[in-house]
Amino acid sequence: MISSSFAKKALPKKSKILVEHATIVTMDAQEKVIHDGCIAIDEGIIVALGSREEVMKEFIPEHKIDASGMIAVPGFIDTHIHLAQALLRGVADDLSLVEWLYKRIWPLQGNFTQNDGLISSALCMLEMIKSGTTTFLESGLHTRYGSFAIAELLELSGMRGILSKMIMDTNGYASATNIMHPGMVEDKDACLREAKQLHNAWNGKDSGRIGVWLAARSLGAVSPALLKEISQVASELQTGITMHLNEVREDSKYSLDQYGVFPVFHMQNYGILGRKTVFAHMVWATDDEISLLAKWGSSVSHCPSSNSKLASGIARIPEMMQVGVNVSLGCDGAPCNNTYDMIKEMKMASLIQKARLLDPRVLDAQRVLRIATSNGAYALGLQNKIGSIEVGKRADIALVNISNEHCLPSFSPVSTLVYSCSGSDVDTLIVDGRVIMEKREVLTLDEARILEEARKAASDLLARADIRINTHNA
Numbered sequence: 001m002i003s004s005s006f007a008k009k010a011l012p013k014k015s016k017i018l019v020e021h022a023t024i025v026t027m028d029a030q031e032k033v034i035h036d037g038c039i040a041i042d043e044g045i046i047v048a049l050g051s052r053e054e055v056m057k058e059f060i061p062e063h064k065i066d067a068s069g070m071i072a073v074p075g076f077i078d079t080h081i082h083l084a085q086a087l088l089r090g091v092a093d094d095l096s097l098v099e100w101l102y103k104r105i106w107p108l109q110g111n112f113t114q115n116d117g118l119i120s121s122a123l124c125m126l127e128m129i130k131s132g133t134t135t136f137l138e139s140g141l142h143t144r145y146g147s148f149a150i151a152e153l154l155e156l157s158g159m160r161g162i163l164s165k166m167i168m169d170t171n172g173y174a175s176a177t178n179i180m181h182p183g184m185v186e187d188k189d190a191c192l193r194e195a196k197q198l199h200n201a202w203n204g205k206d207s208g209r210i211g212v213w214l215a216a217r218s219l220g221a222v223s224p225a226l227l228k229e230i231s232q233v234a235s236e237l238q239t240g241i242t243m244h245l246n247e248v249r250e251d252s253k254y255s256l257d258q259y260g261v262f263p264v265f266h267m268q269n270y271g272i273l274g275r276k277t278v279f280a281h282m283v284w285a286t287d288d289e290i291s292l293l294a295k296w297g298s299s300v301s302h303c304p305s306s307n308s309k310l311a312s313g314i315a316r317i318p319e320m321m322q323v324g325v326n327v328s329l330g331c332d333g334a335p336c337n338n339t340y341d342m343i344k345e346m347k348m349a350s351l352i353q354k355a356r357l358l359d360p361r362v363l364d365a366q367r368v369l370r371i372a373t374s375n376g377a378y379a380l381g382l383q384n385k386i387g388s389i390e391v392g393k394r395a396d397i398a399l400v401n402i403s404n405e406h407c408l409p410s411f412s413p414v415s416t417l418v419y420s421c422s423g424s425d426v427d428t429l430i431v432d433g434r435v436i437m438e439k440r441e442v443l444t445l446d447e448a449r450i451l452e453e454a455r456k457a458a459s460d461l462l463a464r465a466d467i468r469i470n471t472h473n474a
């Protein structure tokens with residue numbers, strides 16, 4: 001199977017688009033909201049914004065979108081996803097992280113073919129588009145998933161995305177060593193070679209819509225020498241680094257036992273901290289580690305559903321933001337969430353902090369929307385291009401219907417979005433000035449084909465890995 005098997009046709013062209021009658025939640029520096037507003041888009045850029053009279057002065061649209069009853073928000077930016085886990089939805093419910101990895105995820109991923117990698121990525125991208133995500137950061141592709149075919153699929157999907165090649169040289173995880181499924185173990189030199197090739201071939205493609213970073217696998221799977229090498233390669237390529245860190249308590253213990261310091265200090269010692277570094281999770285970060293992240297300008301990708309479902313803990317997000325850490329949001333993977341729905345993720349992020357700190361104001365709707373949009377753009381170094389609806393920025397916009405029964409009455413558009421909506425309320429999605437979903441019809445990917453192939457591939461994969469899921473889950 002090849003990438004174009006899942007594409008409908010050529011990408012929609014970047015026409016002169018007028019979005020009209022929208023409640024525009026700009027997320028600009030003033031976080032302005034424009035009622036009954038218009039957005040004019042030309043050649044992928046937002047060229048005018050405001051009332052109909054202001055916008056229509058010199059603009060002749062080729063394509064009009066009536067957004068009555070909808071809010072226009074910056075497309076969501078998911079800074080921690082696993083494309084290759086969409087196919088594993090529901091295979092490991094109600095297990096703790098370590099068991100979840102050893103018993104189900106690694107044996108299944110270790111049996112992946114490149115076809116599985118492609119089908120899973122198509123399913124994941126389809127779900128992201130249908131729930132309003134315009135940009136994502138992939139947390140690390142194994143060679144067996146077929147990173148080049150996935151890059152082609154990303155190009156065809158019309159989404160904005162950053163791919164990364166997983167880099168490793170040992171096969172441990174936190175408290176244990178030599179426990180990774182043999183199908184997951186990769187050679188260090190081959191990892192670095194593929195990472196560079198993927199970067200050369202795809203980074204910056206289509207006016208920067210596609211990017212390529214490096215992914216350090218985990219604390220227990222990357223030696224200090226390799227961390228140093230990853231840091232050097234990232235600075236040579238002028239690209240970013242992403243990594244899972246401080247996800248479970250065992251991470252701190254492992255780092256202290258092996259290296260005598262907490263994980264973030266260990267990363268500092270080997271050059272991993274920097275402005276273009278995104279750490280997923282950070283549930284168990286100490287105060288000193290949080291201060292260090294703020295000092296270096298590294299970002300955190302908060303994954304509240306994953307951390308809750310795997311019983312890993314609750315990250316101290318308000319405390320991190322208080323000292324200046326840039327916090328963004330991630331859905332992680334289908335087996336630990338089980339969806340790639342950033343609207344649901346925003347609600348989860350907000351509610352768990354209120355309950356933890358007994359304070360309803362601690363992470364309000366406005367701040368959580370910032371985490372899912374402008375903070376995500378900052379984490380990826382794309383804050384001058386995306387993350388808000390402003391003249392001069394790339395047109396990455398989600399139109400969300402807030403007129404359904406579960407949204408009414410609606411007094412504050414941002415509160416309605418965060419607390420009442422879900423991804424299925426997203427009506428239309430524009431990425432880089434192309435309409436890639438209109439009235440819930442995805443225009444770039446072949447939805448029926450993806451669903452059919454995903455069903456088939458998932459049952460073949462389980463049979464190949466000799467894993468049976470009973471109806472009572474684990």
Ligand SMILES: [Zn+2]
Pocket residue numbers: 080081082139244280332333
């Ligand atoms: Zn993850």
